[in-house]
Amino acid sequence: MDQTGFTRKLLQWYDAEHRDLPWRHEPSPYRVWVSEIMAQQTQMDRVVEYYKRWMDRFPDVRSLAEAHEEEVLNLWEGLGYYTRARNLHRAAVLIEEHFKGEFPPDFADIRSLPGVGDYTAGAVASIAFGRNEPAVDANVLRVFARLLDMDLPVRDRAGRNMVEDAVRRLIPDDRPGDFNQAVMEFGALICRKNPRCEACPVREFCRACEMGTVPLRPVLPASKEVIRIDMATGFLVHQGRVLIQKRKPGDVWPGLWEFPGGCIEPGETPEQALRREYLEEVELAVEPVEKITVVRYSYTRYRVTMDCFLCRYDGEPAEPIFHEAVKGGFVKPAELSDYALPSGHRKLVDRMLADMRFAHLFKS
Template identity: 65%
Template sequence: MDGNLFTSHLLDWYDANGRDLPWRREPNPYRVWISEIMAQQTQLDRVVGYFDRWMARYPDLQSLALAREEDVLKLWEGLGYYSRARNILKSASVLAHAHGCVFPSDPIAIRALPGVGAYTAGAVASIAFGLCEPAVDANVLRVFARLLDLDAPVAETGVRQTVERTVRALIPEDRPGDFNQALMELGALVCAKRPRCGECPVRAHCLAHARGVADSRPVLPPSRKAIRIEMATGVLVRHGRVLIQKRRPGDVWPGLWEFPGGCVEPGETPRQALAREFREEVELVVEPVEKITVVAYSYTRYRVTMHCYRCRLTGDAEPVPVFNEAAEGGFVLPAQLAEYAFPAGHRRLIEFMERDARAAGWFDAGRHD
C-alpha cells in the first residue's frame, strides 16, 4: 500500500465529510477525554447531547473534581455502561491530586487512568496532544480487515496488534488526531457493517474490494444467544410517596435507583414473584393489586419483559422497609423521581405513569393508602 497516497485520499475525504461534533470544535484534552469515554460502545450521534449537558455542568477538571456521584450518574442516565461515569470520577481525583488538574500528555499516564484502555489512550494522545499513537476501535478493525483482507476473526488479539502496527506506520506527523478520526469516520459512514464501496475514498487501496469480498469482511466470532427473562416490579405508594431503593456495588446498575422487584422464577406468576421479592428485599408484605403496564427492554445479553404492578400493603401496620438487597432506599415524592438515575426500563415505567397520570392516577395519595 502506498502510505502517502492512502493518507492524502483519506484526509481529503475527512476534511470534506467529517461530521461537525462539539469536541472537534474545541479539542482540549479534558473535552477529548470525556468525549472518548462517552463514545465507548456508543454511537457518536447519541453522545452529542450528553456531551453538551456534561460540559455545561462540568466545563473543566476543576469543576469535575467537586462533582458528586449521584449527579454524575443522573447526567449519565440512559447512556449505559455506568462504570464509565464512576471511572471518570476516579480519574478526576487522580488528576486533581497527582497531576494538579493538568491533563497529562504522556500516553502511559493517560492509559493509567481508570476506564482508559489502549484505544482511548491513543485517541486522547493523538487528538488532544498531536502524538503519533494508534487508536484502534471497532471501526478501524473493520476498515483494516477489508483493506488488508484479513481472514482471521477481528476479535483476536493478534489482529488488533497487526492493525495497530499498520496504523502506527501510516500516521502522518502533522495530523495524527485527524488521521485516527478519519479512519473511524470512514468506518462509521462508509466502510460500515454493510460497506458502501462506491463512496469510498480509498477503495483503490482495498484488497477485499479488489477481490470482491468486502461484504464478507470482517470475519466475526459466533454470536452468543440472547437470554429471555421475566421480571416483576412494584410501585408502592404511601402517604403520597413511592418506595424506591438504590442498587449496590457489584450489582447490575450499581448506584442507580429502582422500584423493588426481581425475576419471576419457574412456576411463579409475576404477582407471586413480586410479593416474594418485596418480602425478601424490603421485608414488606404487599399485594399486587393492579397491572400498570409491561415494559420490554434489554441489557447486555438479556431480553427482559418487566411486569409492572401497583401494590398495596396487606395489614394496617405502618410500613418500615428494611433494605436487605439495596444500598439505601425510602419513600419519595413522585415529583422527586426526576432527580434520581434509574435504569432505562424503570425510567420508561416512570414516564408511562407520568403520561398516564391524569387517567390512572398511579401516584394519587388517596387511592393507595
C-alpha cells in the same frame, strides 16, 4: 499499500466530509477525554446531547472532581456502562491530586487513568496532544479487515496486532489525531457494516474490494446466546410517595435506583413473584392492585419482560428493611427525575406519567 497516497486521500475526504461534533470545536484535553469515554460502545449521534449537558454542568476537570457521584450518575442516566461515569469522576479527582489539575500529556499517564484503555489513551494522546499513537477501535478494525482483506478474526489478538501495525505505518507525524479520527469517521459513514463502496474515497487501496470479499470481511466471532428473563416490579405508593432503593456495588447497575422486584420463578404468577420479592428484599407485605404496564428492555445479553404493578401495603404499613440495597426510602413521584434509574424502570415511570389512570399519583 501506497502509504502517502492512502493517507492523503483519506485525510482529504475527512477534511471535506467529517461531521460537525461539539468536541471538535475547542478540543481541549478534558473535552476530548470526556467525548472519548462517552463514545465507548456508543454511537456518536447519541453522545452529542449527553456531551453538551455534561459540559454545561462540568466544564473542566475541577468542577467534575468536586461533584457528588450521585449527580454524575444522574447526568449519565440512559447512556449505559455506568462504570464509565464513575471512572471519569475518579480520574478527575486523581488528576487534581496527582497532576495538579493539569491533564497529563504523556500516553503512559493517560493510559493509567481509570476507564482509559489502549484505544482511549491513543485517541486522547493523538487528538488532544498531537502524539503519534494509534487509536484502534471497532471502526478501525473493520476498515482494515477490508483494506487488507484479513481472513483471520480481526478482534483476536493476532488480528488486532496486524491492524495496529498497519496504522503505525500509515499514521502521519503532522496529523496523527486527524488521521485516527479520519479512519473512524470513514468507518462510521462509508465503510460501515453495510459498506457504501460506491462512495468510497480509497477504493483503489482496498484489497477486499479487489478480491470481491467485502461481504466476508471482517471475520467475526460466533455470537453469544441471548437469555430471556421474566421479571415483576412494584410501584408501592404510601401517603403520596413511592418506594425506591439504591442498588449495591457489585450488582448490575451499582449505585442506580430502582423499584423493588425481581425474577419470576417457574410456576409463579407475576403477582406471586412480586409479593415474594418484596418480602425478601424489603420485608414488606404488599398487594398488587393494578397492572400498570409491561416493559420490555435489554441489557448486555439479557432480554427482560417486566410486569409492572401498582401496589399498596397488604395490612398495616411498616418500615422497609433493605436487604438487597445500600439504602432506600419513599420519595415523591415528581422527584424521580433526580435519581438515576435503569432504562426499564425509567420507562415504567415515563409511561405512568403519560397514563391518565395514574395522574393523581404525580400531583404534588
